[in-house]
Amino acid sequence: MLEGALERESxxxxxxxxxxxxxxxxxxxxxxxxxCQSPGFPTVYVSFGDNSLPGQDLKKIWxxxxxxxxKNQLLxxxxxxxxxxxxxxxxxxxxxxxxxFDYNPGQEYLEMIVSxxxxxxxxxxxxxxFTVAKLEKxxxxxxxKRWVLDTVIKGGGKPCPPAAIxxxxxxxxxxxxxxxxxxxxxxxxxxxxxxxxxxxxxRELLENVNSLGIGPAGTGGKTTLxxxxxxxxxxxxxxxxxxxxxHCWTARRAGIRLFxxxxxxxxx
Amino acid sequence: xxxxxLNIPLSEQDVRDLRVGDVVYLKGRIFTSRDMGHFTVKxxxxxxxxxPVDFEGAxxxxxxxxxxxxxxxxxxxxxxxxTTSIRMEPYHKMVADLKIRAIIGKGGLAEGSLKQFExxxxxxxxxxxxxxxxxxxxxxxxxxxxxxxxxxxxxxxVLDAEKFGxxxxxxxxxxxxxxxxxxxxxDQRNAALYG
Numbered sequence: 001m002l003e004g005a006l007e008r009e010s011x012x013x014x015x016x017x018x019x020x021x022x023x024x025x026x027x028x029x030x031x032x033x034x035x036c037q038s039p040g041f042p043t044v045y046v047s048f049g050d051n052s053l054p055g056q057d058l059k060k061i062w063x064x065x066x067x068x069x070x071k072n073q074l075l076x077x078x079x080x081x082x083x084x085x086x087x088x089x090x091x092x093x094x095x096x097x098x099x100x101f102d103y104n105p106g107q108e109y110l111e112m113i114v115s116x117x118x119x120x121x122x123x124x125x126x127x128x129x130f131t132v133a134k135l136e137k138x139x140x141x142x143x144x145k146r147w148v149l150d151t152v153i154k155g156g157g158k159p160c161p162p163a164a165i166x167x168x169x170x171x172x173x174x175x176x177x178x179x180x181x182x183x184x185x186x187x188x189x190x191x192x193x194x195x196x197x198x199x200x201x202x203r204e205l206l207e208n209v210n211s212l213g214i215g216p217a218g219t220g221g222k223t224t225l226x227x228x229x230x231x232x233x234x235x236x237x238x239x240x241x242x243x244x245x246x247h248c249w250t251a252r253r254a255g256i257r258l259f260x261x262x263x264x265x266x267x268x
Numbered sequence: 269x270x271x272x273x274l275n276i277p278l279s280e281q282d283v284r285d286l287r288v289g290d291v292v293y294l295k296g297r298i299f300t301s302r303d304m305g306h307f308t309v310k311x312x313x314x315x316x317x318x319x320p321v322d323f324e325g326a327x328x329x330x331x332x333x334x335x336x337x338x339x340x341x342x343x344x345x346x347x348x349x350x351t352t353s354i355r356m357e358p359y360h361k362m363v364a365d366l367k368i369r370a371i372i373g374k375g376g377l378a379e380g381s382l383k384q385f386e387x388x389x390x391x392x393x394x395x396x397x398x399x400x401x402x403x404x405x406x407x408x409x410x411x412x413x414x415x416x417x418x419x420x421x422x423x424x425x426v427l428d429a430e431k432f433g434x435x436x437x438x439x440x441x442x443x444x445x446x447x448x449x450x451x452x453x454x455d456q457r458n459a460a461l462y463g
Contacts, residue, residue, distance in 0.1 A: 016434055021397075024398065024402040027401045034347055037331065037347050037400040076332065076334045142462040145461075153451055153455060157438075218375055
């Protein structure tokens with residue numbers, strides 16, 4: 001996706017930024033080093049069915065793996081107390097990693113996707129409880145779309161563009177926020193939303209955001225976002241919650257599906 | 269494009285010669301500092317206590333590295349890249365008082381810093397985000413570390429840089445900010461699209 005972005009740019013500044021990103025990714029792979037100094041914040045998405053229950057203490061296993069990865073300099077010790085800011089020095093801590101469990105009756109495999117999402121990107125996030133009037137449904141949801149573009153503009157270079165955004169719609173505040181984080185974390189950035197209305201919204205927003213001129217690193221250019229991912233669930237008739245979560249250009253995630261017969265399938 | 273390498277400590281003239289959009293590299297001693305680092309320096313100054321390093325002419329990098337501790341107690345740099353600078357905006361006056369000439373980070377700073385830069389002769393340099401391996405290649409070694417009790421990311425690391433960059437001048441000492449200009453144009457485009 002970055003290579004495509006490089007081809008689209010004509011000015012030297014965005015080109016130099018994109019070339020540095022591509023070179024960095026290549027060298028990180030060759031040298032076995034982290035792509036970025038910041039490990040972000042880890043969330044593990046776990047889904048299972050009746051015949052694929054975890055059966056082990058996943059929380060303990062993942063927490064121990066994080067500490068081990070930190071000792072091996074794969075992860076910088078970045079987890080701190082939310083108020084005192086005390087850093088235990090090994091990425092251990094209450095609620096680390098965060099878990100999102102999803103029970104799907106009939107799912108034959110246990111799926112785990114770990115997502116390390118950078119936190120400079122978090123500084124650009126936004127959440128709003130829209131009202132029906134403010135959505136501007138009569139103008140093809142111009143109110144919602146203007147807010148999305150405004151949020152990307154305010155984000156500027158903060159979320160390490162070319163970034164991706166997840167947009168969560170519906171539920172209440174917590175539901176919309178979790179949907180937004182999940183959309184950008186577990187979906188492939190080049191997929192097409194199976195819901196035609198959301199697919200069209202993703203296409204339109206991506207095209208228009210990339211006409212704003214913010215560009216790679218926020219210093220100007222044609223690619224500000226690589227992807228827009230929208231997920232929606234029903235909400236109450238009085239409200240229209242919407243949340244936007246940013247993901248920096250490095251999609252550091254890995255996933256696996258474990259089948260009861262011992263088969264394994266890698267995702268991404 | 270000719271490669272411009274600037275030596276640290278930087279003079280006011282070095283910095284005033286730069287314009288938004290210029291691409292530069294830095295050579296010399298670079299200090300890292302972020303939220304708790306700035307907070308701690310401010311506290312020491314308020315209490316009239318000495319600072320661990322001399323900031324005059326310095327380049328301060330908004331960053332926290334990944335490091336490896338050696339058997340002799342020293343540290344090797346694994347990777348390093350910029351963190352989001354806007355969090356350090358409240359310290360612009362302190363940074364100017366310390367005579368820091370260049371701030372390296374990502375995303376830029378706000379209006380308060382821009383005015384301060386013009387008045388005091390400072391610049392903001394944008395590093396390529398998420399390019400921690402490439403940027404670390406420009407650093408010869410870690411010379412020293414202070415405030416390590418704040419944790420690895422927040423400590424003040426002293427880096428010996430050979431050719432650190434590429435860095436794009438995002439805000440100059442003449443009142444120009446590439447971020448502010450882009451934002452103004454983007455706001456107009458949004459208004460044209462969605463009213």
